[in-house]
Amino acid sequence: MELKKVKGFSLVELIIVVGLLGILILAISSAMLMSIISSNRIRTTTKVKQAGNYAIGQLQTMIRNAKSITSCNSSTYTLTLVNPGGGSTVVDTEIVGSNTFIASNSGTYLTPTDVSVSNFILNCQPDDINPVLVKISFDLTDTLSASQARENPTLHFETSVSIRNE
Helix, strand or coil, X not given: CCCCCCCCCCHHHHHHHHHHHHHHHHHHHHHHHHHHHHHHHHHHHHHHHHHHHHHHHXXXXXXXXXXXXXXXXXXXXXEEEECCCCCEXXXXXXXXXXXXXXXXXXXXXXXXXXXXXXXXXXXXXXXXXXXXXXXXXXXXXXXXXXXXXXXXXXXXXXXXXXXXXX
């Protein structure tokens, strides 16, 4: 009796191939998902860092170019500067809805609307009456991705600025 050779794949071979393909697809999709999450985290961190650097830069410019500091209240964290033109600018925080912003009385926020400020501290040295050096620190958090805590970084910013025009 002659055995006929049947062309094709056995059921066991097909099950092994389908299983290996399933594992391969799972690994690829997991890697792609992690790449998307990491990309979002990097984008959000970059946005918060740029916002904080902008606010620090603006504060440094205002303080360095001020004619004088007329008021520095370390307990309420407000700073009143006399501008080169003779006007005054008050720097403090302003709460709008659930967000806190660094604001000046010129009507502009120094931080964008999609980040929130926390732990804003102004420390004037040698004292609040005759400040020569202003230490500023604050934390910024992205508010748009608040539902995903791991993609929502809080970055700390800190600087010391001395008044130049005394």
